[in-house]
Amino acid sequence: MAKIRGSIVVNIDRCKGCEVCMVSCPTGTIAMAKEVNHKGYYYAYPANPDLCIGCASCAMVCPDGVITVYKTKI
Amino acid sequence: MAEATGIKDILKPENLVYNKTKIMTDNVLSYCPGCGHGTAHRILAEIIGEEGLQSQTIGVSPVGCSVLLYNYLDIDWQEAAHGRAPAVATAIKRLLPDKFVFTYQGDGDLAAIGTAETIHSCNRGENILIIFINNGIYGMTGGQMAPTTISGMKTSTSPYGRDVKLMGNPLKITDIVATLPGTYYVTRQSVHTPANVRKTKKAMRKAVQYQKLNKGTCFIEIVSNCPSGWKMTPVLSNKWMEENMFPFYPLGDIKVPEEKSAQ
Ligand SMILES: Cc1ncc(C[n+]2csc(CCOP(=O)(O)OP(=O)(O)O)c2C)c(N)n1
Ligand code: SF4
Numbered sequence: 001m002a003k004i005r006g007s008i009v010v011n012i013d014r015c016k017g018c019e020v021c022m023v024s025c026p027t028g029t030i031a032m033a034k035e036v037n038h039k040g041y042y043y044a045y046p047a048n049p050d051l052c053i054g055c056a057s058c059a060m061v062c063p064d065g066v067i068t069v070y071k072t073k074i
Numbered sequence: 075m076a077e078a079t080g081i082k083d084i085l086k087p088e089n090l091v092y093n094k095t096k097i098m099t100d101n102v103l104s105y106c107p108g109c110g111h112g113t114a115h116r117i118l119a120e121i122i123g124e125e126g127l128q129s130q131t132i133g134v135s136p137v138g139c140s141v142l143l144y145n146y147l148d149i150d151w152q153e154a155a156h157g158r159a160p161a162v163a164t165a166i167k168r169l170l171p172d173k174f175v176f177t178y179q180g181d182g183d184l185a186a187i188g189t190a191e192t193i194h195s196c197n198r199g200e201n202i203l204i205i206f207i208n209n210g211i212y213g214m215t216g217g218q219m220a221p222t223t224i225s226g227m228k229t230s231t232s233p234y235g236r237d238v239k240l241m242g243n244p245l246k247i248t249d250i251v252a253t254l255p256g257t258y259y260v261t262r263q264s265v266h267t268p269a270n271v272r273k274t275k276k277a278m279r280k281a282v283q284y285q286k287l288n289k290g291t292c293f294i295e296i297v298s299n300c301p302s303g304w305k306m307t308p309v310l311s312n313k314w315m316e317e318n319m320f321p322f323y324p325l326g327d328i329k330v331p332e333e334k335s336a337q
């Protein structure tokens with residue numbers, strides 16, 4: 001049975017920690033890091049990467065365009 | 075089999091489904107965290123790229139937080155004085171009628187100091203696209219009340235909320251331009267959720283295609299947030315916008331081309 005698997009890459013240095021991606025993710029893949037990036041923001045990262053379905057909702061709402069999305073059938 | 079598929083197997087070029095468009099430069103956006111300006115820029119950039127218009131587009135940037143917009147999209151630009159973008163765009167489009175010419179303006183720019191330029195270019199039916207980012211506030215200068223500030227909304231110059239008896243009524247300039255014979259397509263959208271991003275992108279694609287018909291001004295309002303000026307977190311500002319801005323500024327098409335509406 002084919003299953004959709006996705007994965008995101010966050011450009012951590014350029015994330016501003018706005019959390020808009022996190023609340024837009026339908027699968028709870030994204031969380032905010034406990035540490036800050038060099039700008040001082042708690043950056044977004046795929047905390048539960050296995051849940052990602054590659055829907056790109058996070059990337060579409062990211063104001064800084066720092067999320068890249070991959071998707072495949074397995 | 076499924077267990078064997080790791081992240082590395084997914085992160086392959088052939089599996090790429092979303093990447094920042096090349097029309098966006100690599101410059102870091104100057105906006106506050108969570109500000110809708112960045113999302114609006116990217117949607118516009120994607121449309122310019124997908125429609126193959128990079129070399130034919132001339133943008134006119136405003137005064138306001140998006141004053142540096144010309145650093146962010148890799149197209150030709152002209153910066154205008156505060157509020158004058160539609161006048162500048164009028165001249166550019168008339169001199170270079172084959173170009174796709176648009177303005178990008180905030181509410182202070184478009185609906186306060188630039189009201190005359192906005193109304194007259196729309197009334198003349200200039201064949202340009204006007205993109206209007208309405209965050210109900212003068213974001214750049216410290217969050218002062220704008221003509222678009224809704225009733226009861228707190229700003230740095232209406233700290234107890236806008237009192238319409240004292241300060242006048244908020245202005246729905248998009249509804250006004252929709253009544254003018256020169257406008258061809260007028261719509262109000264937002265960019266704060268994936269579904270709204272999709273709708274805005276669709277509206278922008280329509281506007282870009284309508285432009286080619288030379289039938290008048292296309293006007294897209296994007297009701298947006300200003301987390302810093304509103305003094306809220308980005309996520310709360312988007313919620314506040316849904317609950318307070320959208321009832322006054324309802325989303326959807328306001329004027330659609332006649333051949334479409336007749337169907
Ligand atoms: C002629 C002139 N008057 C006033 C200003 C000050 N000023 C700069 S930006 C701005 C308002 C910007 O608000 P808006 O257009 O809503 O953009 P936002 O920052 O909210 O995106 C004002 C009044 C100016 N730069 N030039
Ligand atoms: S691609 Fe979809 S599922 Fe994956 S992190 Fe982004 S929003 Fe969540």
Ligand code: SF4
Binds near residue numbers: 061065108
């Ligand atoms: S939406 Fe973008 S900038 Fe905001 S937290 Fe997510 S990755 Fe960072």
Ligand code: SF4
Binds near residue numbers: 300
């Ligand atoms: S002041 Fe408001 S409009 Fe300007 S960048 Fe910050 S959040 Fe955006």
Ligand SMILES: [Mg+2]
Binds near residue numbers: 207208213
């Ligand atoms: Mg504004």
